Amino acid sequence: xxxxxxxxxxxxxxxPISAQLRLxxxxxxxxxxxxxxxxxLLRVQLSAPPKLYTCHLxxxxxxxEALFLHENAASxxxxxxxxxxxxxxxxxxxxxxxxxITWLEEFTKEHAEELEEIPVAGMIGLAxxxxxxxxxxxxxxxxxxxxxxxxxxSSGAGPGGEKRPQPSNGGVVLDLLAxxxxxxxxxxxxxxxxxxxxARLHSGAAAxxxxxxxxxxxxxADGVLPYARLGSLALDRLGVFxxxxxxxxxxxxxxxxxxxxxxxxxxxxGDWLLVEPGSEAKFPEDEAAFQRxxxxxxxxxxLRSFLKDFPESSFRASAAHSLVHKALKATPPDPELVLEAAxxxxxxxxxxxxxxETFKILKELPSSLGMLRRSILQFSLKHIDPAAExxxxxxxxxxxxxxxxxxxxxxxxxxxxLSAAFGLPRDGRVQLELGALHEQQGQFGRARxxxxxxLLDTKQTGEIGLRQLQALHPKLPEKxxxxxxxxxxxxxxxxxxxxxxxxxxxxxxxSGRVVLAExxxxxxxxxxxxxxxxxxxxxxxxxxxxxxxxxxxLPVPEPEPLVTLVSQQRAxxxxxxxxxxxRIGGVHVLSGGGDAELAPELFGRLSKLVQAEAKKPVRLRLxxxxxxxxxxIRAKIALQMLxxxxxxxxxxxxxxxxxxxxxxxxxxxxxxxxxxxRARLTPRPGLAVAELKEGRAxxxxxxxxxxxxxxxxxxxxxxxxxxxxxxxxxxxxxLQILVFVEDTLAxxxxxxxxxxxxxxxxxxxxxxxxxxxxxxxx
Numbered sequence: 140x141x142x143x144x145x146x147x148x149x150x151x152x153x154x155p156i157s158a159q160l161r162l163x164x165x166x167x168x169x170x171x172x173x174x175x176x177x178x179x180l181l182r183v184q185l186s187a188p189p190k191l192y193t194c195h196l197x198x199x200x201x202x203x204e205a206l207f208l209h210e211n212a213a214s215x216x217x218x219x220x221x222x223x224x225x226x227x228x229x230x231x232x233x234x235x236x237x238x239x240i241t242w243l244e245e246f247t248k249e250h251a252e253e254l255e256e257i258p259v260a261g262m263i264g265l266a267x268x269x270x271x272x273x274x275x276x277x278x279x280x281x282x283x284x285x286x287x288x289x290x291x292x293s294s295g296a297g298p299g300g301e302k303r304p305q306p307s308n309g310g311v312v313l314d315l316l317a318x319x320x321x322x323x324x325x326x327x328x329x330x331x332x333x334x335x336x337x338a339r340l341h342s343g344a345a346a347x348x349x350x351x352x353x354x355x356x357x358x359x360a361d362g363v364l365p366y367a368r369l370g371s372l373a374l375d376r377l378g379v380f381x382x383x384x385x386x387x388x389x390x391x392x393x394x395x396x397x398x399x400x401x402x403x404x405x406x407x408x409g410d411w412l413l414v415e416p417g418s419e420a421k422f423p424e425d426e427a428a429f430q431r432x433x434x435x436x437x438x439x440x441x442l443r444s445f446l447k448d449f450p451e452s453s454f455r456a457s458a459a460h461s462l463v464h465k466a467l468k469a470t471p472p473d474p475e476l477v478l479e480a481a482x483x484x485x486x487x488x489x490x491x492x493x494x495x496e497t498f499k500i501l502k503e504l505p506s507s508l509g510m511l512r513r514s515i516l517q518f519s520l521k522h523i524d525p526a527a528e529x530x531x532x533x534x535x536x537x538x539x540x541x542x543x544x545x546x547x548x549x550x551x552x553x554x555x556x557l558s559a560a561f562g563l564p565r566d567g568r569v570q571l572e573l574g575a576l577h578e579q580q581g582q583f584g585r586a587r588x589x590x591x592x593x594l595l596d597t598k599q600t601g602e603i604g605l606r607q608l609q610a611l612h613p614k615l616p617e618k619x620x621x622x623x624x625x626x627x628x629x630x631x632x633x634x635x636x637x638x639x640x641x642x643x644x645x646x647x648x649x650s651g652r653v654v655l656a657e658x659x660x661x662x663x664x665x666x667x668x669x670x671x672x673x674x675x676x677x678x679x680x681x682x683x684x685x686x687x688x689x690x691x692x693l694p695v696p697e698p699e700p701l702v703t704l705v706s707q708q709r710a711x712x713x714x715x716x717x718x719x720x721x722r723i724g725g726v727h728v729l730s731g732g733g734d735a736e737l738a739p740e741l742f743g744r745l746s747k748l749v750q751a752e753a754k755k756p757v758r759l760r761l762x763x764x765x766x767x768x769x770x771x772i773r774a775k776i777a778l779q780m781l782x783x784x785x786x787x788x789x790x791x792x793x794x795x796x797x798x799x800x801x802x803x804x805x806x807x808x809x810x811x812x813x814x815x816x817r818a819r820l821t822p823r824p825g826l827a828v829a830e831l832k833e834g835r836a837x838x839x840x841x842x843x844x845x846x847x848x849x850x851x852x853x854x855x856x857x858x859x860x861x862x863x864x865x866x867x868x869x870x871x872x873x874l875q876i877l878v879f880v881e882d883t884l885a886x887x888x889x890x891x892x893x894x895x896x897x898x899x900x901x902x903x904x905x906x907x908x909x910x911x912x913x914x915x916x917x
Contacts, residue, residue: 169227208261312411325388382430429458433458446459472505478515637676680746721745757781760779
């Protein structure tokens with residue numbers, strides 16, 4: 140919380156800036172400075188022909204580099220350097236580095252109105268100004284290049300021989316302690332007549348700062364210093380210093396709020412700094428009072444007093460938030476004080492930030508004070524601006540509905556949850572709560588509908604929604620049917636799907652060769668969506684007499700519960716390194732996918748490959764039968780060679796247990812995963828066809844051992860996923876055995892699948908009970 144407080148303090152503003160944002164420089168050597176919450180910004184146009192990008196740049200006097208950009212701006216420019224144009228200034232071909240800067244994103248979001256929706260996309264440093272003298276006129280909100288801030292006279296030459304400007308208006312010319320392009324603007328500051336420390340100018344932060352240890356040594360732990368001088372210039376009359384760890388190499392920084400009251404000038408390659416006070420410099424009494432309260436002996440009493448004495452202060456929100464922090468840290472915390480502090484903090488929050496402040500407080504609220512959640516949320520509801528925070532308003536309703544439902548107040552819960560559902564109709568969190576409410580009321584049909592909508596919100600609540608449906612299923616009329624089968628009916632038209640045009644009956648002429656379509660995919664792989672839909676469409680279009688499909692799930696880009704050991708082994712065998720990857724007949728390999736819109740095009744490409752494979756000579760036939768009896772799977776496979784010239788030594792027979800469909804709401808929108816490989820029923824290399832007696836093979840496997848193996852794989856993949864949906868329990872009604880024969884020497888040793896066949900698992904009938912003999916009934 141303390142870091143959040145500091146961030147708020149560093150961003151505080153002292154005056155409205157809407158007029159400043161429209162300030163235009165009139166001279167060719169000038170540009171307007173925009174002070175947004177105490178930070179100095181330049182509105183610029185970045186140019187890297189033919190690309191242009193309009194944004195704000197933070198003026199950072201600590202940064203010796205010329206330019207540093209957010210990755211979004213860099214991705215538009217696509218160059219290593221950019222020309223910066225602002226007002227009457229043009230800074231040509233500045234090299235830049237780039238990365239994502241999240242705090243700039245938050246700053247842009249928080250101050251979007253002041254910034255007129257133009258993002259803060261980077262920072263500009265001292266090297267950007269080349270050899271020109273730089274003047275930053277805080278009171279006039281101007282950046283000037285090429286001139287001096289004071290009179291045109293000279294006060295003598297510096298050590299390097301260059302002329303220094305003559306200060307005016309009580310200003311001073313200081314020696315820089317280091318070369319600016321290496322260490323920024325560093326000067327000596329006196330904190331007592333006999334004590335000097337190193338200070339740095341820090342326009343990128345609003346607050347001036349002092350090392351907490353130094354503040355304590357000076358006897359002013361609150362940072363309100365009675366003596367702080369740059370030469371003869373008294374900074375203690377301009378502001379205070381917030382106790383916080385300062386950048387390496389200095390003990391004090393002079394931040395944006397103080398710099399805004401000063402005019403400074405310097406040469407980026409020189410050794411002097413001119414500093415002059417503005418004519419309207421004023422000491423911030425409210426900021427000083429806030430810091431005295433925050434760092435005083437009785438911070439709680441001090442902060443309460445501050446909030447009473449300074450009702451219009453821009454530091455009011457920070458003071459209220461600090462009061463919450465102090466109240467929660469008390470041992471034990473006083474519920475009444477915590478509630479009072481929370482209400483003050485919510486009421487004092489910046490316009491449009493009331494809900495955000497509410498959620499911050501709730502996040503920090505310990506479980507022992509859980510009874511305050513309802514009161515805090517109800518208070519927040521009265522202070523929310525629906526126009527500024529529409530979605531947050533409904534999130535508050537959602538939380539109030541949940542609290543009321545858990546408390547047994549179902550009427551109140553229904554009122555809040557229906558309001559939340561109106562504002563967030565597709566939010567799975569709302570549907571989960573509505574489902575639980577309906578279930579408590581015995582309305583199982585309505586609960587099913589709500590849980591289904593939660594399931595369809597795969598990004599937020601898909602897994603939880605499915606878990607709730609699984610628990611509810613035994614209470615529904617469809618309880619005797621597999622849940623996957625029922626869900627396919629309920630979800631028809633609501634999940635991504637692609638169904639190709641059916642073929643005319645006369646066009647269907649199976650050649651006897653069944654092509655195997657393999658898909659290496661992942662439920663968490665967003666680009667795999669098109670490939671998943673295309674492979675499913677192939678299986679639907681051709682049927683099992685012409686094509687069989689299998690999905691090998693891999694932990695790419697992250698683990699998921701459908702990943703199995705057999706899938707990873709197959710990927711290794713086929714040298715598959717990315718998802719999605721498709722193999723047709725073991726010969727044709729395609730990689731890459733995309734959104735659902737690409738599924739028809741991908742289906743067309745794959746279909747041509749299937750047709751080409753189907754035309755190849757049929758070398759053998761497969762047949763067989765499979766049965767599950769209790770925990771035991773038994774299968775008999777028969778192989779018939781059709782060509783006496785076909786070599787047997789390179790042929791290997793594989794049997795894979797597959798499940799279809801498997802329910803899992805991953806990140807790509809696919810809910811029903813079909814033909815998913817679950818386990819290997821033959822040795823990893825396969826059975827050597829040449830060694831089969833009369834071309835026959837028998838398979839015996841244990842369902843329990845397979846399920847145990849699936850569970851071990853899931854645990855090994857990610858031990859932190861305690862709440863994963865467990866897909867280790869297998870329903871025999873959804874299982875098949877995929878049998879295929881692979882020629883390991885074909886295709887330059889990469890293998891070719893020459894035939895495939897699917898065996899449906901039949902459930903063994905229980906033997907009929909023997910009739911009782913005469914006399915047994917007596």
